[in-house]
Amino acid sequence: MNIPYVNLAGQNRVVKKEILQAIGKVLESGQFILGKEVEAFERSFANLCGTEYALGVGTGTDALVLALRVLNIGPGDSVITVANSFISTASSIVLVGAKPVFVDVGEDYNINPRLIEKAINSRTKAILPVHLTGRPADMKSILEIAKKHKLTVIEDCAQAVGAEYREKCVGSFGTIGCFSLHPLKNLNACGDGGALTTNDRNLYRKLQILRNNGFSTRDNCAAWSDNSRLDTIQAALLLVKLNYLKKWTDRRRENAEFYQKHLSCLTQVKVPVERPYEKSVYHTFVIQAQDRDRLSNFLGRKGIGTKIHYPIPIHLQPAAKSLKQKSGSLLMTEKQAKMILSLPIYPELTTKQLSYIVNCIYDFYNQ
Numbered sequence: 001m002n003i004p005y006v007n008l009a010g011q012n013r014v015v016k017k018e019i020l021q022a023i024g025k026v027l028e029s030g031q032f033i034l035g036k037e038v039e040a041f042e043r044s045f046a047n048l049c050g051t052e053y054a055l056g057v058g059t060g061t062d063a064l065v066l067a068l069r070v071l072n073i074g075p076g077d078s079v080i081t082v083a084n085s086f087i088s089t090a091s092s093i094v095l096v097g098a099k100p101v102f103v104d105v106g107e108d109y110n111i112n113p114r115l116i117e118k119a120i121n122s123r124t125k126a127i128l129p130v131h132l133t134g135r136p137a138d139m140k141s142i143l144e145i146a147k148k149h150k151l152t153v154i155e156d157c158a159q160a161v162g163a164e165y166r167e168k169c170v171g172s173f174g175t176i177g178c179f180s181l182h183p184l185k186n187l188n189a190c191g192d193g194g195a196l197t198t199n200d201r202n203l204y205r206k207l208q209i210l211r212n213n214g215f216s217t218r219d220n221c222a223a224w225s226d227n228s229r230l231d232t233i234q235a236a237l238l239l240v241k242l243n244y245l246k247k248w249t250d251r252r253r254e255n256a257e258f259y260q261k262h263l264s265c266l267t268q269v270k271v272p273v274e275r276p277y278e279k280s281v282y283h284t285f286v287i288q289a290q291d292r293d294r295l296s297n298f299l300g301r302k303g304i305g306t307k308i309h310y311p312i313p314i315h316l317q318p319a320a321k322s323l324k325q326k327s328g329s330l331l332m333t334e335k336q337a338k339m340i341l342s343l344p345i346y347p348e349l350t351t352k353q354l355s356y357i358v359n360c361i362y363d364f365y366n367q
């Protein structure tokens with residue numbers, strides 16, 4: 001059996017007809033920049049997240065940079081976040097001139113709220129939690145700490161579209177939520193894309209200007225800024241995919257349940273366990289495995305694709321050298337990096353494929 005880690009072509013086959021139709025309409029309208037499909041997508045996306053406003057932008061990285069910029073976070077400021085994430089969680093902070101301060105994570109791979117207060121000082125402006133693997137961070141604790149210290153909360157929701165915490169969607173807790181619509185995310189464009197969510201009308205208006213070269217009207221530039229808009233063609237096909245998102249998320253959750261049911265009795269493997277007030281969307285299904293590298297190679301030889309998210313924590317990346325955060329300073333993050341392994345979890349997986357993966361994992365530990 002051959003089970004790739006992702007199967008984007010397989011997913012797109014289901015929606016290809018509808019997508020080609022939607023793209024055809026855009027071609028005929030000739031409105032490729034901020035066309036009406038972008039606005040329609042933004043309305044639907046805000047609705048999905050339970051926020052007043054949503055805004056389409058060029059990438060998830062841009063969403064983070066624009067969020068930090070519109071909140072006036074820059075040189076001299078620091079932002080508390082995590083080191084086990086995709087690089088742009090931290091690079092966005094550096095790109096606006098501020099300093100990322102990394103806090104260790106818990107068993108859920110998300111920021112450990114008990115360690116946040118120790119990291120706060122007079123320069124701290126914001127907390128930037130990541131809902132890693134599609135599982136919501138502990139927003140109740142994070143919001144309480146933020147309120148006490150008058151800090152802004154920016155959520156990195158790139159992996160967690162539709163994830164819920166106490167029956168509210170991620171992206172609706174902080175001042176701004178940042179999403180990626182990259183082909184590998186749960187809701188994905190056929191190319192790059194990103195989105196921002198907020199309930200603050202003033203910030204929304206400013207973000208509209210900042211994503212569009214700073215133009216407040218056609219000819220008046222209010223601020224120096226980037227060009228970072230979601231393409232109309234991408235918005236059109238995202239509108240199609242939005243209709244399938246719930247079904248796809250349900251399938252991911254069923255796949256996760258299958259793994260949990262069949263792998264939890266293996267002592268060599270630790271599977272994620274959802275808390276009752278969480279709804280994870282399982283962007284990734286991350287296990288912690290004894291002999292991780294040998295297991296991953298073994299599965300590879302059996303035709304099963306796996307990945308590591310992420311093998312090198314951000315504070316240990318060459319780019320992070322100037323931050324001077326040493327190896328050994330984030331014990332849990334560094335320990336997890338050596339044991340984590342992401343198994344295929346996409347909606348199109350069949351029960352037969354899932355069983356094969358589980359059986360191969362048993363074979364590895366029984367040999």
Ligand SMILES: *Cc1c(COP(=O)(O)O)cnc(C)c1O
Nearest residue numbers: 059060061086088089158180182
């Ligand atoms: C993918 C991702 C991003 C960046 O999104 P892009 O659209 O690739 O720029 C940021 N944060 C996290 C946690 C991600 O997974």
